[in-house]
Amino acid sequence: MKVEKILLSHGGGGEETLALIKNFFLKYFDNPILGNLEDSAIILNSFSKLAFTIDGFTVKPIFFKGGNIGKIAVTGTINDLVVMGAKPLYLTVGFIIEEGFKIGDLEVILQTMKEEAIKNGVTIVAGDTKIVPKGEVDGIFITTAGIGEILYEGISCKNLVSEDLIILSGSIGEHGACILAEREGIGVEIDLESDCNSLFSLVEPLFESRLEIHAMRDPTRGGLSATLHEWAYASSVVILVEEEKIPVKPQVRAFCEAFGFEPYHLACEGRVVIALPEKEASKALALIRKHPLGREAQIIGKVIKKSSFPQVLLKTLYGTHRILENTSGELFPRIC
Amino acid sequence: MKSLNSLNLIWNNFKDPQRVKFLVKLIKKEIESLGKSLNLMEFCGGHTHVILKYGIDELLKDYVNFVHGPGCPVCVIALERVDLALELAKKPEILLCSYGDLMRVPGSKGHTLVSLRAEGYSIKAVSSSLETLKVAKEFPEKKIIFFAIGFETTAPHTAVLIKEAYKNKIDNLFVISNHILAVKVLDFLLKSEKKPFVEAIIGPGHVSTITGSKIYESIVKEHNIPIVISGFEPLDLLQAIYLIVKQKRENRCEVEVQYTRSVTKEGNPKAQALLEEVFIIRDRFPWRGFGDIPFSAYGINSKYEILDAEKRFPLDISKLEENPHCLCAKVIKGIKKPTDCKLFKKICTPQNPLGPCMVSSEGACLAYFKYKVGNLYV
Numbered sequence A: 001m002k003v004e005k006i007l008l009s010h011g012g013g014g015e016e017t018l019a020l021i022k023n024f025f026l027k028y029f030d031n032p033i034l035g036n037l038e039d040s041a042i043i044l045n046s047f048s049k050l051a052f053t054i055d056g057f058t059v060k061p062i063f064f065k066g067g068n069i070g071k072i073a074v075t076g077t078i079n080d081l082v083v084m085g086a087k088p089l090y091l092t093v094g095f096i097i098e099e100g101f102k103i104g105d106l107e108v109i110l111q112t113m114k115e116e117a118i119k120n121g122v123t124i125v126a127g128d129t130k131i132v133p134k135g136e137v138d139g140i141f142i143t144t145a146g147i148g149e150i151l152y153e154g155i156s157c158k159n160l161v162s163e164d165l166i167i168l169s170g171s172i173g174e175h176g177a178c179i180l181a182e183r184e185g186i187g188v189e190i191d192l193e194s195d196c197n198s199l200f201s202l203v204e205p206l207f208e209s210r211l212e213i214h215a216m217r218d219p220t221r222g223g224l225s226a227t228l229h230e231w232a233y234a235s236s237v238v239i240l241v242e243e244e245k246i247p248v249k250p251q252v253r254a255f256c257e258a259f260g261f262e263p264y265h266l267a268c269e270g271r272v273v274i275a276l277p278e279k280e281a282s283k284a285l286a287l288i289r290k291h292p293l294g295r296e297a298q299i300i301g302k303v304i305k306k307s308s309f310p311q312v313l314l315k316t317l318y319g320t321h322r323i324l325e326n327t328s329g330e331l332f333p334r335i336c
Numbered sequence B: 001m002k003s004l005n006s007l008n009l010i011w012n013n014f015k016d017p018q019r020v021k022f023l024v025k026l027i028k029k030e031i032e033s034l035g036k037s038l039n040l041m042e043f044c045g046g047h048t049h050v051i052l053k054y055g056i057d058e059l060l061k062d063y064v065n066f067v068h069g070p071g072c073p074v075c076v077i078a079l080e081r082v083d084l085a086l087e088l089a090k091k092p093e094i095l096l097c098s099y100g101d102l103m104r105v106p107g108s109k110g111h112t113l114v115s116l117r118a119e120g121y122s123i124k125a126v127s128s129s130l131e132t133l134k135v136a137k138e139f140p141e142k143k144i145i146f147f148a149i150g151f152e153t154t155a156p157h158t159a160v161l162i163k164e165a166y167k168n169k170i171d172n173l174f175v176i177s178n179h180i181l182a183v184k185v186l187d188f189l190l191k192s193e194k195k196p197f198v199e200a201i202i203g204p205g206h207v208s209t210i211t212g213s214k215i216y217e218s219i220v221k222e223h224n225i226p227i228v229i230s231g232f233e234p235l236d237l238l239q240a241i242y243l244i245v246k247q248k249r250e251n252r253c254e255v256e257v258q259y260t261r262s263v264t265k266e267g268n269p270k271a272q273a274l275l276e277e278v279f280i281i282r283d284r285f286p287w288r289g290f291g292d293i294p295f296s297a298y299g300i301n302s303k304y305e306i307l308d309a310e311k312r313f314p315l316d317i318s319k320l321e322e323n324p325h326c327l328c329a330k331v332i333k334g335i336k337k338p339t340d341c342k343l344f345k346k347i348c349t350p351q352n353p354l355g356p357c358m359v360s361s362e363g364a365c366l367a368y369f370k371y372k373v374g375n376l377y378v
């Protein structure tokens, strides 16, 4: 009998569980390490510094324009490794699935994860699945942990100094706008795809170039504004960015106009912000712009001074200055 | 599903930097020929936020001094009314509903609706008056009180709720009206002894959609002060300021409407009829910063008395002192700026607000906190 829906028995640990693992998870993720189906994966110690991270993904809707929860679960963790200067190597994946979830949908998610992993040269080496009764999770939640090898040491949000320039790799807010547009109470048609993408190939040339990089971040939850604030606080500096220089797609701007958001607060899932000394900026910008994901990269601002009152300021299109508000309060639930 | 294409038009028409720069130049030129800078009051808290967000005050520095007005409905709610909401919410049989902005306004003992809710009292934030109908259905064992706040803008929504509840004989839903009248407070402010120096007024956009521009005519005459009703985009405000400056240059003193896409002279007759049917004008009503203002608020008409929570659940709320360090009472009147307050940004922040002006999305203190780059900080 062909199984079409996830059943509670799939999580029982017996026959059905094994069938689910063999017929579906291994079908997509099989490799010599995972295929052993041991309690943990044995990986080679590379005698280098490692980066290690974990992230949970609960995005709603599960399928959105430009991706799905599986894609974001792989790229999200990869990106967390990348912005610490690491080359991602191994992932582990945990699924929490609601009873009744369609197997067909699960397969689409697994396929995307596989493709994204291959594209980035990472191996999924261990996994876990739990099935919970209907209503106890909303469809499917995924957690991924990742290990990467440090290629470039010393990147930190505490490293910003006066005169550093800030580079942004592309237009902001597309992922956030895409997800919010489908939300209950908003529900608009928006001609836009999520920017969800892994960043390794975009920044690898930067690591190789050995240019001096101070900080690097993917502006996910809280958007560009949250990233800049984290930097300002961690490094005790005042950062000034210019509205004119920050790429925002017209659809995102229209969406923000209509619903009272600011693009600076909307999440990106495939953009990177980099702080580096002025002397390195033009070389770095040229390297980033060579990559398809970085064509629209811009220098959007600079660190204006060290200060015990860390702030992020925005020069508006009218030439006036205001505080760029940090994201607070109405946190948008489940954008990643 | 709506299309967003037309929204780019909004941006071009109301935010375009080229047009902004052009208008700013024009206004400055006119003011130069006037020979002196202008003191303008923007009545509406929504306008205050637009001015600070886009730095219109900075663009017109040395030409226009903006005095922030009392048009922030949450800010002007008197402390005793906040206490009333808090006391009602503490009664076990009651579930209190109100708009989100009120939830974090501290009462005289420092409690807020949010802090009471955390203690387990039944309190709900709603985003529309009619949502309370659903709440009433969902919690039949509770007495639901809608604590209604706002100027003429939101009063019609409350009126619709009252009529619906009455018609459908919903017996566990009650309303407290704190709806207040914009012209009355403006008139009272201009008559009061301690008032800011103001030479013209940027009139409220949303309120006027309901009332029409005609209600300001008596004020303009009596106080000899121009009023121009403005929309809420940067270019709206600059156009309104330009119209004011022109009146000054031509020695005119009139009510003018810049926000013609929403406001007419007569206003919205349907909404006005609704207000007249459901509400009566109270003899007096307490306002923060002003004390009692005669004929300045709506109470519920006796026909709908059975829904009037003030009659059903009478409470004696004693008048308590406001936090003496919070300058809200003066900020509301335009006598002080948020930055004059010693607590501003140091102790009083949006996360820990000490007065309503830091809570409300239309409050002046919040606008300064969110947008204003202080000298100290750069």
Ligand code: SF4
Pocket: B325, B326, B327, B328, B331, B338, B341, B342, B343, B344, B345, B348, B349, B353, B354, B355, B356, B357, B358, B359, B365
């Ligand atoms: S800063 Fe806070 S305490 Fe001071 S006037 Fe404003 S709300 Fe009141």
